[in-house]
Amino acid sequence: MLKDVEAAVLRDPEGAYTIETVTLDNPGPHQVVVAVRASGLCHTDALPRMTGFPVQPPLVTGHEGAGVVEWVGADVTDVAVGDHVVMSFAHCGSCPECQSGHPGYCAKFAELNLFGRSISGGVGATDSQGSPVGAKWFGQSSFATRAVVDARSVVVVDDDLDLTVLAPLGCGVITGAGSVLNTMRVSAGASIAIFGVGPVGMSALMAAKAAGATRIIAVDLHESRLDLAKELGATDTFVGSVDDLADQIQTLSGGGTNFAFDTTGVPSVILTALASLRSGGMCGTVAVQLGDLVLGSGAMDGKALVSIIEGDSVPRTFIPQLIDMWKAGEFPVDRLIRRFDFAELNEAEKLSGEGEVIKAVVVMP
Ligand SMILES: [Zn+2]
Ligand SMILES: [Zn+2]
Incomplete structure (x- = not known):
């Protein structure tokens, strides 16, 4: 057999x-x-x-x-x-x-x-x-x-x-969507910056949009991905190589976003994601971390940094939930x-x- x-x-x-x-x-x-x-x-x-x-x-x-x-x-x-x-x-x-x-x-x-x-x-x-x-x-x-x-x-x-x-x-879709919906619990009216809009980041973006986030900032090195991110609900996009990215996101969001999501595992990107948050904000990270993360003084500043695995999902409940959202045109x-x-x-x-x-x-x- x-x-x-x-x-x-x-x-x-x-x-x-x-x-x-x-x-x-x-x-x-x-x-x-x-x-x-x-x-x-x-x-x-x-x-x-x-x-x-x-x-x-x-x-x-x-x-x-x-x-x-x-x-x-x-x-x-x-x-x-x-x-x-x-x-x-x-x-x-x-x-x-x-x-x-x-x-x-x-x-x-x-x-x-x-x-x-x-x-x-x-x-x-x-x-x-x-x-x-x-x-x-x-x-x-x-x-x-x-x-x-x-x-x-x-x-x-x-x-x-x-x-x-x-x-x-x-795997990939529940990792992104679960991070937003299960762990960070992004809610209506919130702001989020997503670093890397590959499959995981794009799933996070769609989940944030479905949850009613009103400012969704997508960051990536590929223009084609940023174009799709806009179609799927990103309100603002940045090419990840620009200077002063965190400052620009801080300005755009009126003092920092409520949430940030890193899909790269690159320590410098995680630090930028943290720096883009307002005090009290939360940064989720999901990729295999590519090197030591050194948090300088002031890097946390009332912020949370959480490593998330598989979107903290229970597959038998969360996958049907996402399928329902897909069928409803929300995901x-x-x-x-x-x-x-x-x-x-x-x-x-x-x-x-x-x-x-x-x-x-x-x-x-
Ligand atoms: Zn996987
Ligand atoms: Zn177990």
């Missing part, structure tokens, strides 16, 4: 993905097998390409999968064969953070999502030579035609909805998406990295 799975295998951190036939390990209790129809590309999929990243290839990445359930394990009672599902991040379900509705802060988040293999030691797949291939990336490894995933990580959706639009809701996530054939994964990754594409989604054959 799990033989002849086509998977994009990363064998060299600096090399291209190669589509190979692999065999997935048999699923266990509490798991389901999903025939993957589409998968978004998330910036985190490139982590294994970073120097020093502890997980070694060969590895199948991809963690914004959506598809159709074709098998359910023992003890799975809330997902059925034939259900259309969005797959989200893995979480243990039993630690205090999972139990209190914060699975993004699961005590086992790193090992369940970023090790590319299971905690018990199984790697998830074997290649045509019988050699192990990591296939537990974010508990799903969705750059493949099938995925074995914990039932608690899947969200059942209506089967008349376009899975190529819903796939990115599993046009489809505007971010460009579809590629699965065989074009390398091209999709390249164009995403260059900022040409906001959210690439590969569609399985």
Whole structure:
């Protein structure tokens, strides 16, 4: 049943993905097998390409999968064969953070999502030579035609909805929208400056607009992204390389914004985001931090800085909430998406990295 799975295998951190036939390990209790129809590309999929990243290839990445359930394990009672599902991040379900509705802060988040293999030691797949291939990336490894995933990580959706639009809701979109709606709780009349309007920043922007924020400032290095940001609700845009950016935002917003959101992880950008806030404001940051953040005297000045994981979302409640907003025309996530054939994964990754594409989604054959 799990033989002849086509998977994009990363064998060299600096090399291209190669589509190979692999065999997935048999699923266990509490798991389901999903025939993957589409998968978004998330910036985190490139982590294994970073120097020093502890997980070694060969590895199948991809963690914004959506598809159709074709098998359910023992003890799975809330997902059925034939259900259309969005797959989200893995979480243990039993630690205090999972139990209190914060699975993004699961005590086992790193090992369940970023090790590319299971905690018990199984790697998830074997290649045509019988050699192990990591296939537990974010508990799903969705750059493949099938995925074995914990039932608690899947969200059942209506089967008349376009899975190529819903796939990115599993990670990047909830990261941005959840930061705005769940953690910062941006409210009507508020102001927010968003640093980096890639898929995460653009999702934050759409959520801020839906929440009624009246001043939404988008900052990016790509003019094309700023143009789309304006169409989706940005009231003001800045090219990130301008001088005195924080001063300009302070002036524009009458003394600083209520909220700032950093999607870059670059310490100098986080400092600019903090400096753009008014006293009492909150800055959220979501990316892997690229170096030490040095807070000079006065940098905080009554402000809050919070690191947010997966938008502090409970996927089974938050993803349906975003789908409802999308259907109501309040969250046009489809505007971010460009579809590629699965065989074009390398091209999709390249164009995403260059900022040409906001959210690439590969569609399985
Ligand atoms: Zn947990
Ligand atoms: Zn992600």
